[in-house]
Amino acid sequence: MTHTSTSRWLQGILTLVAVALSVFQIWQGLSAQLSAPVFRPVHLGWVLVLVFLAYPLLKPERHSAPVYWVARVFDLALVVISGWCAMRIATFDYDDITFLLDGLPFWDQLAGGLLIVLLLEATRRTVGITMVLVALVFIAYALFGDALPAAVASKGFALEEMVRFHVFSTNGVFGAPLAIAASVVFIFVLFGAFLNVTGAGQFFIDAAFAVAGKYRGGPAKASVLASAALGSISGSAIANTVTTGSLTIPMMKKLGYKPEQAAGIEAAASTGGQIMPPVMGAGAFVMAQFTGIPYSDILLVSIAPAILYFLCTLLYVHLMAVKLGLQGMSSSEKVMVVLAQGWHFLLPLVLITSLLMLSYSPVWVGIAGCAAILVAAFIAGLSQRHPALNWRQIITGLKDGALMALPISVACATAGIVVGVVGQTGLGLLFTQFLLDLSGGQLWSVLLLVMVAAIILGMGLPVTAAYIVLSVMAVPAMMDLGISMLAAHMIVFWLSQTSNVTPPIALAAFAGAGIAGAKPMGSAVQAFKLAQGYFLIPAMMAFSSLIWTDDVSISGYLSALLATCALILAFAAAIEGHFASRLPAPMRAALLVLALAVLALPDSYRWIAGLVVLALLAVNVWQQRSSPASDPAG
Known part of the structure; x- marks a missing residue:
């Protein structure tokens, strides 16, 4: 079998496994046949298999064929081991509670330990080494905390206790972060994949240009509007920057924006999509799980701050255009023409927004959204203005959705280890006291420390993982200083997004710089300036009534908005x-x-x-x- 035919064979397996995962997720969402102790290990095992197929240990272009294929054989061995570990854990007999007294049997302990190792390797391949190091530090603290000074010491747990707590329970790897990623987040990522393959994403970009293109600095303002529409659905600021930026950045440069400004505008706008309802990225669903507050309530209180963020970004864009003496586009499609050609694609967004507001199950809402976008694409094909929906698009959407969800599920599972160690060792109480002591009990000082921590964590962690880690560590300190639980979580959620636009590592800005042919650090500086709302608005959440809770009056809320x-x-x-x-x-x-x-x-x-x-x-x-x-x- 030749190198090319073998590669195609592996790609075929990858496609089959990815599509099967998406179908399985939809089936589980509709039927809920599998209990949590079964479903979560099956999901994670499936994800690990896909990671080792889609993210090879070695890149073929950097190594000779024999070396590369030896590494691929190693990857396939990891696939088999991942499947065995997941099967062993999913079929574990939790009704026989003797394992709580006598410890885990050898083969179960081996499966649990191997699963943690495989998860960390999958995290390294998909997310990066930084998150692996963070998880290892927390694991080391749980294992050897009794050797530390008394002020920061913990009990010190045996390896068997660690495996039992983090794998054979719902406190660690299979805790709340993975529970959300494996159910709600996966379905909404799949929804975003269907939007992309059916052409709905292009419709939102065209609509943004029709609305804002004729005004001063039109392409830049259209970029902000398009990113607001697409950013929350894509689930990734970087992916959104690349998707919309490939169109908007060249047009901004042509109009007269400097390359660094064009890249910064797109990065700031794309990052803002993560806090824009109705779908606000994975972190918002995790917030609902952590706080016990219905997602519909989180959605409602998030609307006004999100609009304020985009108004802030639009204001900077306008002021830049005024300074540079820029005008609008010489010609752009009329709004009604664009709507007439693609109004069908608005229906899925209206549907999921309405269902979320009515407090339907987010999983069911996501599945309904996937079905609605396919129906909309079918209707659009009947109008002969868009290509007809075909099976290739559906298969591609199912595959892309599964592959896009891999980094999220892996990151959430690894973040679950951190959350588990915090609860297992009591580290959260120590960190809360440390923050309060270091800040002198001043709220502004705690906010500054959390902001710095968010930027540092964001240099190596995805925004969802950064939010999870910060929320379990910093939210209790803010609540001790009088901030409501929802406001504290919202502040941490917003600050966790800043790593995409904050030097020295601003990944969304760097992605935009690559498209614009701009200096990466200059683009990051521009993005940081344009995304000031990520710092100003959380500060107002802390010091005013910008988050509308039960004890906030209408006059106080309006005053905070103004x-x-x-x-x-x-x-x-x-x-x-x-x-x-x-x-x-x-x-x-x-x-x-x-x-x-x-x-x-x-x-x-x-x-x-x-x-x-x-x-x-x-x-x-x-x-x-x-x-x-x-x-x-x-």
Whole structure:
């Protein structure tokens, strides 16, 4: 058998296994036939098999054929071992509780230990070495914590106890993070895959250009709108940057944006998709599991902050266009024409939003969304304006959905080890006390520490994993300082997204830089500036009533919204040094001071600072209109 035919044979197996996983997930979602102790090991075993097929140990282009195929044989051995471990754990007899007294039998202990090793290797291949190192540090703490100084010591657990707790229970690998990834998240990732293969994604991009293309800096504003529509569904800021950026970044450069600016705009907008309802990435579903709050409630309180984030990004985009003297696109498709050609693709989003708001099971909602997008694609094909739906698209969607879900499931399973160690050893209480002591009991200091921790963790962890780790460690400290549980989780959830746009490792910005032909670090700086909402809005969540809970009045909530708008306006104008026209240095300094005042003042006085911000900017608009010749860019 030749090298090419063997590769095709392995690709065929990969496609078959991936499609089978998606079909199995849909069947389980509809029937719920398998209990959690059976379903989760089966899901993870299937995921590990796919990882070792799709992510080879060695790259063929970097090694000779004999070396590469030796490595592939090793990968196939890992496939077999993964299947055996998953089968052993899924068929374990939990009704016989003697294992709690006498310990695990040898073969079960071996299967559990091997599963952890295989999971860490799969994590290394899909997510990176950093998360593996984080998990190993926590495992080492659980095993050898009794050898540490008394202030940070733990009991110190035997290897058998570790395997029993983290594999043969729902506290570690098979805990809440994997439970969400294996059910809800997988189905919504599959929904996103169907959107891509049916052409619905292109419709949302076209609609964004039709709405915003004719305005000043049109392609950049269209990029923000398209990313808001697609980002939450894609599940990955990097994937969204590459998908929409391949179209928007060249158009932004052609209009006059600098390459670094174009890459930064796309990265900031794509990252924002992760906090945009109705689907807010995997972390939001994990939040619902951790807090016990219905996802529909989380969705509702997330709408206004998400809109504020995109308004903040749009404001920066507009100010850049004003400074550069840019105009809109010379021609763009009319909105009604685009809607007439693809209105079918709006129906699945309307459906899943309505069902989520009505508190239907997220798994059922996701499956209904998958069915709806296929129906919409079929209707679009009947209109002869789009290619007819065919079986190849369905198979591709099923395969792509499974492969896109691999890093999420693996990361959540590994994050489950961290969560399990925190609970098993009592480390969470120690870290909470450490944060409170280090911050002196000051909320702003705790927020700063959590922000730094989020950026550092984000350098090597996916955003969902970073959220899981931070939530179990930092949320209790914020709650001790008076922040509600939902607000604390929302703050950590938002801050966990920042790694995609924050130097020195800003993966979404780097992806955009590759498309734009821009300097990676310059693109990261621009993305960081454009994504300021990821820092300003969580601060307002902490210091105001921006998260609407039962004890927040309507007047307090509206006041928080207006104050946040004033904060965004003041900060953006001060940083850019421009509004309707160039801002003098004293006015920029005054706006920065007012921005800090909006954060620091009590609720009853924030509106005063907000009014002063609006007054200063109104003066700038009046000056520009009274002497337009003084600033042609305006």
